[in-house]
Amino acid sequence: MIPGSFSYHAPTTVEDAVGLLAELGDEARPLAGGHSLLPMMKLRLAPLEHLVDLRKIADLKGIREEGGTLVIGAMTTQAEILASDVIAGHCPVIQETAALIADPQVRYVGTLGGNVANGDPANDMPALMQCLDASYVLTGKGGSREVKARDFYEGAFFTALQEGEILTAVKLPIPPAGHGYAYEKLKRKIGDYATAAAAVVITMAGGSCKTAAIALTNVGETPLYAEAASAALVGTSVDKAAIDQAVSLAEGITAPASDGRGPADYRTKMAGVMLRRALQRALERAAG
Amino acid sequence: MAKMQISLTLNGQQVEALVEPRSLLIHFLREQMQLTGAHIGCETTHCGACTVDLDGKSVKSCTVLAVQADGAEVTTIEGMAAPDGTLHALQEGFAEMHGLQCGFCTPGMIMRAHRLLQENPNPSDAEIRTGISGNLCRCTGYQNIVKAIRYAADKMNNATKEAAE
Numbered sequence: 038m039i040p041g042s043f044s045y046h047a048p049t050t051v052e053d054a055v056g057l058l059a060e061l062g063d064e065a066r067p068l069a070g071g072h073s074l075l076p077m078m079k080l081r082l083a084p085l086e087h088l089v090d091l092r093k094i095a096d097l098k099g100i101r102e103e104g105g106t107l108v109i110g111a112m113t114t115q116a117e118i119l120a121s122d123v124i125a126g127h128c129p130v131i132q133e134t135a136a137l138i139a140d141p142q143v144r145y146v147g148t149l150g151g152n153v154a155n156g157d158p159a160n161d162m163p164a165l166m167q168c169l170d171a172s173y174v175l176t177g178k179g180g181s182r183e184v185k186a187r188d189f190y191e192g193a194f195f196t197a198l199q200e201g202e203i204l205t206a207v208k209l210p211i212p213p214a215g216h217g218y219a220y221e222k223l224k225r226k227i228g229d230y231a232t233a234a235a236a237v238v239i240t241m242a243g244g245s246c247k248t249a250a251i252a253l254t255n256v257g258e259t260p261l262y263a264e265a266a267s268a269a270l271v272g273t274s275v276d277k278a279a280i281d282q283a284v285s286l287a288e289g290i291t292a293p294a295s296d297g298r299g300p301a302d303y304r305t306k307m308a309g310v311m312l313r314r315a316l317q318r319a320l321e322r323a324a325g
Numbered sequence: 326m327a328k329m330q331i332s333l334t335l336n337g338q339q340v341e342a343l344v345e346p347r348s349l350l351i352h353f354l355r356e357q358m359q360l361t362g363a364h365i366g367c368e369t370t371h372c373g374a375c376t377v378d379l380d381g382k383s384v385k386s387c388t389v390l391a392v393q394a395d396g397a398e399v400t401t402i403e404g405m406a407a408p409d410g411t412l413h414a415l416q417e418g419f420a421e422m423h424g425l426q427c428g429f430c431t432p433g434m435i436m437r438a439h440r441l442l443q444e445n446p447n448p449s450d451a452e453i454r455t456g457i458s459g460n461l462c463r464c465t466g467y468q469n470i471v472k473a474i475r476y477a478a479d480k481m482n483n484a485t486k487e488a489a490e
Contacts, residue, residue, distance in 0.1 A: 038368045038369075039347055039348070039349060039352065040347045041347065042345070042346070042347055043346055043347060044327075044346060045329060045346035045390070045392050047392075071388065071389070071390075071393075072370060072388055075388050075389075075390070076369060076370060076388065078347075079368070079369075088346070090393065092393065116382070139459070140373075140458050140459025141383060141437070141441075141455075141456060141457075141458065141459050142370075142373060142376055142382075142383045142384055142385045142437065142459045143370065143385070143459065145382035145383060145384060146382070146384055146388075146389070227458040227459070228371060228458075228459065
């Protein structure tokens with residue numbers, strides 16, 4: 038399988054990249070790690086005339102802390118996330134999630150920006166970014182804007198990203214020290230997308246839940262931020278009754294497809310099971 | 326579409342070539358460079374038979390464009406043995422421990438194990454299994470592949486120790 042013909046561009050600055058995209062219009066696509074787009078091109082499902090490879094743009098790389106905010110360049114690979122001391126120290130749930138994406142070879146090449154910008158509801162990082170209340174920096178010819186991950190996803194492969202824009206960075210508020218976290222993913226094998234997965238971040242004080250955020254992967258047209266389920270935990274001791282309530286509310290917002298990963302009812306139940314496990318593990322990890 | 330000139334270091338040799346932008350790295354290696362060690366298995370980024378080393382990373386060369394290797398250092402299975410033909414410790418390990426039956430997955434397995442051992446010279450069996458989780462073998466059941474990589478790790482570690490003494 039070989040992609041159809043296209044012209045290849047490898048700009049070295051964001052300015053040049055968005056300039057090219059504006060000039061070439063809807064026949065051009067940006068390329069991040071390429072492990073979603075290239076397979077689609079090989080299947081001739083993503084016809085394009087121009088490929089704008091972002092790999093040479095140094096400004097899109099890197100992980101840094103800026104006054105309580107974690108800023109991750111869009112072209113940072115999953116392997117770089119796994120090796121980052123900054124992420125290990127401030128927000129280890131990102132590493133826990135990255136380790137469950139695809140396989141080692143894919144993680145060397147696949148990027149955070151590609152994972153969140155593609156709009157594939159099966160990708161793992163979008164739900165995690167909703168859970169962490171991250172924002173995406175979207176840059177076009179006219180400048181940059183920020184959109185919250187919780188507002189970014191409109192449908193399967195439909196996002197707030199406008200034509201000519203690229204996602205340049207992910208920004209997220211660093212969760213407080215002592216937060217509890219977990220990402221639980223059910224998959225049939227290494228390299229598979231989730232049958233269902235759940236991301237959880239909670240903070241506890243004096244045995245009581247102060248904040249909670251829950252999001253679900255691959256059980257709907259978009260990643261799902263489970264607002265009511267999250268709110269149901271706040272003020273509780275995250276005991277069985279509270280977890281039952283949160284699981285029930287989270288299951289209620291799912292609308293999975295019936296496919297090779299199982300019938301819809303099963304996948305909804307598995308989302309509940311993943312959430313239950315994630316909550317239990319987050320609670321064990323939380324201080325206070 | 327016009328071909329593009331690329332220049333890369335391939336198994337230690339400087340190489341220049343003209344490639345179509347749509348050429349995949351695996352096709353460039355096999356058809357233009359006549360390096361047929363890396364195999365085309367699934368062509369869908371699953372099986373790992375096409376794994377090569379690109380700038381210190383294991384990549385599936387069916388999902389990388391040849392133009393993306395411009396300026397890179399690429400090592401394939403053909404670059405593993407010493408110039409005098411002495412096998413690399415991993416190649417020796419796969420032979421000694423019966424780490425293959427049909428051999429189709431072996432070039433990819435060895436290239437992936439090569440990078441794994443660069444990053445983690447003394448992996449546990451569980452770390453080896455996770456490390457090669459992007460490579461499929463339909464013959465061995467993986468047991469002897471794990472032993473082969475363990476063999477190579479031990480041999481390479483002993484050589485390092487002896488060199489230090």
